[in-house]
Amino acid sequence: MILCCDLHIHSEYSFDCFCSIRDIISAAVKSRIDVVAVTDHNVMCLTPQHEALFADANISYIRGCELSTKEGAHIIGLFVDSSILSGSVHPKDIVERICRAGGLVVIPHPFKPVTGFVSVYSDRKDIFDYVLSKTALIELYNGSCDPQNNLPQIRQLARRYSLGLIGASDAHRPWHIGRSITEYEVNSCNLENLRSILVDRPSKPVLNLSQRHLTWFGKVVKLRKKIRLYRVSIEFVPLWLKTSIKKAFYTLQRVLRG
Ligand SMILES: [Zn+2]
Numbered sequence: 432m433i434l435c436c437d438l439h440i441h442s443e444y445s446f447d448c449f450c451s452i453r454d455i456i457s458a459a460v461k462s463r464i465d466v467v468a469v470t471d472h473n474v475m476c477l478t479p480q481h482e483a484l485f486a487d488a489n490i491s492y493i494r495g496c497e498l499s500t501k502e503g504a505h506i507i508g509l510f511v512d513s514s515i516l517s518g519s520v521h522p523k524d525i526v527e528r529i530c531r532a533g534g535l536v537v538i539p540h541p542f543k544p545v546t547g548f549v550s551v552y553s554d555r556k557d558i559f560d561y562v563l564s565k566t567a568l569i570e571l572y573n574g575s576c577d578p579q580n581n582l583p584q585i586r587q588l589a590r591r592y593s594l595g596l597i598g599a600s601d602a603h604r605p606w607h608i609g610r611s612i613t614e615y616e617v618n619s620c621n622l623e624n625l626r627s628i629l630v631d632r633p634s635k636p637v638l639n640l641s642q643r644h645l646t647w648f649g650k651v652v653k654l655r656k657k658i659r660l661y662r663v664s665i666e667f668v669p670l671w672l673k674t675s676i677k678k679a680f681y682t683l684q685r686v687l688r689g
């Protein structure tokens with residue numbers, strides 16, 4: 432059987448996301464996803480009650496977190512606990528904590544400007560080599576980065592550092608879930624050894640991003656970011672106001688989508 436995994440999803444506990452756990456679950460069920468990793472920014476807030484909701488929907492849940500380094504790059508830990516949250520935000524220390532917790536290190540959107548690990552650390556050879564030598568998986572496709580750039584370079588890094596290639600949605604909205612997933616062929620639906628499936632089994636990253644997924648709102652956001660006046664003036668808008676506007680648009684989109 433084919434196991435469909437979305438290993439990078441945000442919930443309402445991320446500062447930039449309003450997606451409830453119930454929203455995530457119903458979107459995952461709709462997209463026929465078997466395994467979900469919730470990877471909020473620098474927090475791990477899901478309770479055993481939340482985790483039980485995934486089990487009720489027959490979805491395997493992986494505890495994860497997307498941590499920011501002091502230079503702003505993102506590094507994901509999967510199968511981790513909250514011990515990874517406290518300590519230095521040097522990238523070497525972050526991956527050490529993830530490994531010590533028995534987790535898997537994942538590099539999301541490696542070439543994304545500002546937050547991509549490769550973009551930030553490509554000229555810091557000691558950090559670059561150390562972190563990638565401890566990494567298990569790297570995102571080939573990220574459902575929130577469009578277009579998908581640098582695919583040959585990501586494949587090359589995966590070969591050089593023996594990394595598994597994955598696709599993940601990086602969803603911040605329920606309707607983004609499943610934009611990109613990773614498929615694994617497994618012999619049974621016994622997922623007790625999920626960690627070793629992700630490490631040992633050949634992965635098939637899948638990109639479902641199409642014009643259909645690019646909403647009118649997404650197109651407006653992209654266009655808006657190209658306008659210089661917008662880019663300059665947005666710096667002066669207080670965070671609470673930006674968050675309120677985002678939340679209002681999110682609510683509007685949900686209503687429009689029924
Ligand atoms: Zn990220």
Ligand SMILES: [Zn+2]
Pocket residue numbers: 439441497539601
């Ligand atoms: Zn993310």
